Amino acid sequence: MPDGWILDATEAPDGAHLLLWVKDDRTGRVAPTTIPYRPPFLVDGPRRLLEELAHTLDDDPAVAALGWRNESTTFYDPKPRRVLAVTASRNDGRARLAAAIDRRGEYRRFLLYDVDMTPGQMYHLAHGTYPFAPVDRDGSEFRATMPAEATDVPPPPLVVAPFEVVLAGHKRGTVVPPDPRLSGVRLGEALIEGEEAEVFRALSDELDRLDPDVLLSNDGDGFDVPWLYERARAIGLTSRTFSLGRMPAPLVAAGGARTFVSYGRIYHRPASFPLPGRFHVDRESSFVYDDAGIDGLVDAARLSRISLQTVARQSPGTAFTAMEIAQALRLGIHVPWKKNRPESFKSARRLVDADRGGVILVPPPGVFDQVDEFDFASLYPHIMVRHNLSAETLECACCPDSPERAPGLGYRSCQKRVGLIPRTLEPLLARRLAWKRDAARSDLPEVERRKASQRAKMLKWVLVTAFGYQGYRNARFGRIECHEAINAYARDLIARLHPFAEAAGYRVRHGLVDSLWLTALSPDHPPDANAFAESVTRAFDLPLHYEGRYRWIVFLPTVEGDVGVPNRYYGRYESGEFKLRGIGLRRHDTPQLVRRFETELLEMLGHASSAEEVRALVPRLLARADVFAESVRTGTWPREELLIAHRVARRAEEFVAFTDTTAALRQLKDVGVDRGPGETVRYLVADRRSRSWRDRVRVAERLGGDEAYDADAYLEMLARSAETLLVPLGIDRALLGERWQLPASPGRDRYRSPERPGQRRLAEPPTRPRSPKEERRSPNGSWERGPVGPRTRRSRWLPAKARGSKLG
């Protein structure tokens, strides 16, 4: 057994040391070892300017040491260069010092390296250690007993404790009452209750006794920790007298909350509270925890050499970048601070050619049976490895005649050196395969299989970002031409597969980047699917997996109903498993009512074993839908199940139309809750025709459980949901609207947004503060007023009913 386990390497408050948190294997206690460590960063530039810089920095108090080194910096040119190594006097001052040097060089004369890695990450890379490494102690030195990349490194003995804070008179998810007291804290199995000061005392004792390594919370960054700290300060506790970590730390957040956009969706991330020596995994603000679990996070932390805290909080791309960095430093390449490689010059014609994604076929809408599905496993990473696609190996100077060229684009791949990206990816692919094999091993206990599957999922996310980061402008080792080349190889692959599949007796029904749906050319003689997958794997040197045969699969059409939507389908495999894509159940904003409805419809469809039997189910499906409709109509459906969750895209005052969300935001504001972009509002639709924010919806935070709801609005949702699922069977909104006597459909025109009752344009936000006189003129009701004159005039033209009573 090892002497202990490294958990984390954090910066010491003095700025000149590192704290290595090691868990003793015998006692299970964790203690920090203080290690003097101040890693330098490198500055490259014209010799004369570097010498001038060294002269200036010589008596700068922010600089602890200077030195000259011969290092190869850029991976485009391995020849060593003479560079200046600058050691900052404090580790937390490195970025500031680097920025000052960059500014001195007018942001172009100097190139800086190794600036923004954390000291912990650099320590690990320089000393052959890694997070969660089993280590032997040798004086004050720790040596890892196994390399991070080994697949048989045992899991660290971690104590994981669920953590939750309870405020007096408050139910989770509702508005916090004014001036709340702490009434309890849940830590691990213990529920600590009592008078506030007593709770804090008992919590400290329990933290000492249980000594958890990981606190696991739901929205701990947004709720539990800030409220706990708030109350601690209120009763006079300080960082000296109370700490959630293993060392005193200020009872405040580090850094502010953040709102950002990723793949077209707005996210909100609350500020974080670092707990030295301990990890806090907040399921709400962790991209990957739900998929990867602690085991997946541990695996990624080991490979990337970054703290589990960072892996949990940041996107898998951060972990992938850190893995690239680890690989680069091993090759003796340093890490550029700012990417200084612009996109190559391209003609418009070339750009049209290059800037394309993978193949996305248009499936025929309808019900099909006997469909075989095949997927390439990690197709894009495999392409990068097979064709040696990496920023420095693409269009390299050393192989002008390389026969390895991206189809249609002609980008050459190097034949002499293996690129950084393939070097990073190849072991990851092998590792993921090993975890997947473990997950399928029947001789392993269930819990081990689950852990292996979580590790595989974590790596899957990392591999997915590996491709995306090639096209991301800030990715350190990314290059857009790589991104283009990968897509070109993938398109070419699918095109070459077509005749191959037909020769094997298949007909292509649908294809989506790395997946294929095939049916037999002659239904009586279906080809051997496994043999086909193997022959493709051999012929194309890329692993094709047979996912399974569908008893039936429904490809769903577009709103106009003419062609299929590539990623909207559902079906049932012969194994009995369902696969659902792009339908309500997979969306986040679907109310529970609709989920329940869709689940029941799917359960009924599950009994069918062929397309024919699916079609025969129509009368029973309709009858079931009617039962739902009737129940909703009576107004007795549980209100909790009617809540719609909506991710806010704008600030309340920026909305130009009065929608459910606008009304919900306004209601929240009324009770003192401010929600911004990326945060979620949940509400019940009370009266969709209402023009008053008070009456239109009821936010979840103020839900009583007996308020009236807009039955028509929910029936409309049911009808839409049924249409989405069942339109290939002839069940659509019009048919259900007639059965359920719904008001005429608002109509769906692809090019114009439907005019919904109760939706109206709001005035532009006022550019000057309103005078009290104008304020008084506004009646209650709507919360953003337009100019009074025109609206009044227009309202007169409308019948009283359409005007809405609230406007008066």
Place this chain on the structure above:
Amino acid sequence: MGRTVPTYRQALEERMKRWDAFGRLLTTPEEREAFRSLVTAARRYAAQATYVGSPDLLESIVLAILLDLAVRMPKTAGVDAAATRRAV
């Protein structure tokens, strides 16, 4: 998401918005139905058009529509190759 060139599908939908005006002024249901089938054809072969990557949007649209017509043309009414040769 940082793309420089609109995808074929985006460009197609932009163009279809313009075609939409054309369709709206057609007077008989048969004409409108036929017009719809043209739009559908253009959408049906979006993957193939993307694969070609032609800078000429209309070329891809026309090719898709012609193919759709060729597929749907009754076999018997198709061109008799031998007859054509004789005529030439």
